[in-house]
Amino acid sequence: MNLTLIGASTIADHHLRSAGSLRAIRNLIAEGKIGKALSLRVFHAVELPIHLQGWRLDNPVAGGGMIADLTVHNADTARFLLGEGPVSAVPHMDATGLGQGVEDSAMSVWVMPSGAMVFSHESFTHLFAASGLEVHGSEGSILVRSVLSQEPVGKIDLITAQRTARIEYDRSALYENVMRNFCVAMAGTAKPAASGRDGVKSLKIACAVRDAARTGQCQTVNYGETR
Numbered sequence: 001m002n003l004t005l006i007g008a009s010t011i012a013d014h015h016l017r018s019a020g021s022l023r024a025i026r027n028l029i030a031e032g033k034i035g036k037a038l039s040l041r042v043f044h045a046v047e048l049p050i051h052l053q054g055w056r057l058d059n060p061v062a063g064g065g066m067i068a069d070l071t072v073h074n075a076d077t078a079r080f081l082l083g084e085g086p087v088s089a090v091p092h093m094d095a096t097g098l099g100q101g102v103e104d105s106a107m108s109v110w111v112m113p114s115g116a117m118v119f120s121h122e123s124f125t126h127l128f129a130a131s132g133l134e135v136h137g138s139e140g141s142i143l144v145r146s147v148l149s150q151e152p153v154g155k156i157d158l159i160t161a162q163r164t165a166r167i168e169y170d171r172s173a174l175y176e177n178v179m180r181n182f183c184v185a186m187a188g189t190a191k192p193a194a195s196g197r198d199g200v201k202s203l204k205i206a207c208a209v210r211d212a213a214r215t216g217q218c219q220t221v222n223y224g225e226t227r
Contacts (some may be wrong), residue, residue: 016148046130
């Protein structure tokens with residue numbers, strides 16, 4: 001498995017790591033602002049834009065289906081924010097209006113090594129919904145709206161016993177950040193925002209979700225040599 005080549009394609013698929021919003025959320029968690037992280041809810045259930053429809057809705061061989069398109073993003077987001085990857089997944093998937101031979105909606109629950117739980121919701125059919133996430137900890141919560149986007153938008157609220165605070169963050173363009181980080185990594189002066197191993201691990205999580213949904217049985221996520 002050529003992780004260098006996979007890393008080159010990963011910079012596009014895992015652009016959210018370069019969003020100032022997600023970096024701010026990760027810092028809040030790492031700094032202990034919400035205490036011990038207990039659960040993460042990621043909702044990436046939105047409308048698939050017309051210009052992106054096509055093979056995503058009817059061609060599983062080409063990588064069609066919502067799990068291959070969106071669950072990988074949620075998987076990488078969870079790994080990036082919590083610093084660990086799930087060990088098991090229990091999901092359900094369905095075709096609810098757009099999918100033709102592929103799923104267009106799914107929900108799943110993942111368990112992290114630390115015991116934290118992740119709820120992941122993805123869909124192509126939710127015309128009036130917004131993306132976002134919630135991180136709940138022993139001493140606070142982070143409520144986030146509309147940040148799972150290619151644009152540097154959305155709001156972040158940190159809620160603790162003391163107060164509710166709106167968190168400001170870097171709103172520079174995501175893909176400019178992606179390419180800047182990639183060039184710095186290629187120069188050998190920093191690590192890439194997302195490596196080939198990150199790409200493989202997110203794909204393995206998505207595959208476990210799909211296999212569990214197809215079989216109706218909880219699946220262990222096998223990362224193999226990518227650990």
